[in-house]
Amino acid sequence: MISFREKIKKFFGMQAKLEESFFEDLADLLIEGDFGAAEAWRTIEELRDRCKKQKTAESEKAREILASLLAEKLLSCGGGGEFTPDPETLRIILLLGVNGVGKTTSAAKLAFRFRERCGCKPILAAADTFRAAAIEQLKIHGERLGVRVVAHQRGGDPAAVIYDAIEAAHAGGGGLIIADTAGRMHTKSALVEELKKIDRVVESKAGDTGGCVKWLVLDATTGRNALAQAEIFHAAVKPDGVILTKYDSTARGGVVFSLAETLSLPVVYICDGEKYENIQPFDASRFAGEFTGLDYQEGKGK
Ligand SMILES: Nc1nc2c(ncn2[C@@H]2O[C@H](COP(=O)(O)OP(=O)(O)OP(=O)(O)O)[C@@H](O)[C@H]2O)c(=O)[nH]1
Ligand SMILES: [Mg+2]
Structure with missing residues (x-):
């Protein structure tokens, strides 16, 4: 069975133009990847906006925009940098x-x-x-x-x-x-x-x-x-x-x-x-x- 990661890799690889069906299929994929439905659609809207602003119509570029958008979500709640125990405390x-x-x-x-x-x-x-x-x-x-x-x-x-x-x-x-x-x-x-x-x-x-x-x-x-x-x-x-x-x-x-x-x-x-x-x-x-x-x-x- 094809894994989720292979599936999403293939999805972006196959798509050339950002048409409506592209965003719909991507939302379905995000949900398959354990996103909640409302959250998947919010992410898609954000992606659509950014693609428009950056005047991009190519899926490979959209993948990069999505990756940075998702990284921002993760970084917004802090984290980053490893917990380091202090030998003194x-x-x-x-x-x-x-x-x-x-x-x-x-x-x-x-x-x-x-x-x-x-x-x-x-x-x-x-x-x-x-x-x-x-x-x-x-x-x-x-x-x-x-x-x-x-x-x-x-x-x-x-x-x-x-x-x-x-x-x-x-x-x-x-x-x-x-x-x-x-x-x-x-x-x-x-x-x-x-x-x-x-x-x-x-x-x-x-x-x-x-x-x-x-x-x-x-x-x-x-x-x-x-x-x-x-x-x-x-x-x-x-x-x-x-x-x-x-x-x-x-x-x-x-x-x-x-x-x-x-x-x-x-x-x-x-x-x-x-x-x-x-x-x-x-x-x-x-x-x-x-x-x-x-x-x-x-x-x-x-
Ligand atoms: N593949 C994989 N297996 C893991 C990982 N972490 C734990 N496991 C396995 O999951 C099973 C449960 O792990 P435990 O560490 O005993 O889980 P626990 O939360 O302490 O379980 P309880 O004490 O019963 O509540 C074991 O068979 C582990 O070997 C992981 O990161 N990857
Ligand atoms: Mg245990």
């Missing part, structure tokens, strides 16, 4: 998200990345105390990576795990805690209560830490459902950013534009495989370029 990254999206895997990938790149000693905190297997899974990653894991027993208090991780970081000189959390479908109030308690713990240690960032993990293969999840988490705890996982050949990824436009939620990292190194800081221009089928060469831009 303890930071806490809290990974949130529903079941199975890739929180634990992403926690391990971040630990690997920060250890390799920043030379800091990350600590993994097993704040998913809901299932015994979850604690084990994180411990296995910790062993493989040579990264310390702070864990309690199954059923323990996630905030207490974070407290101990902060203590451990101070004792061991660690500058970063990456906390995995439970992926059960929280009711809004349970989620808020759990996170408030973690916030209180972090605050009680405010003199010792540079605070907490909350990253929501979303699975790119779930399409528009990822936006619905983001809306629930946004209303409850206002995450600071998104880690988009499972962005491999079948994932379309257009939901990222909705996250920016409707929730002002920037993507911070993107993951495209199960290995530790399959995580990259999110590059808005590159993503928008690839989404529209532009070839992108490493280090050279589009």
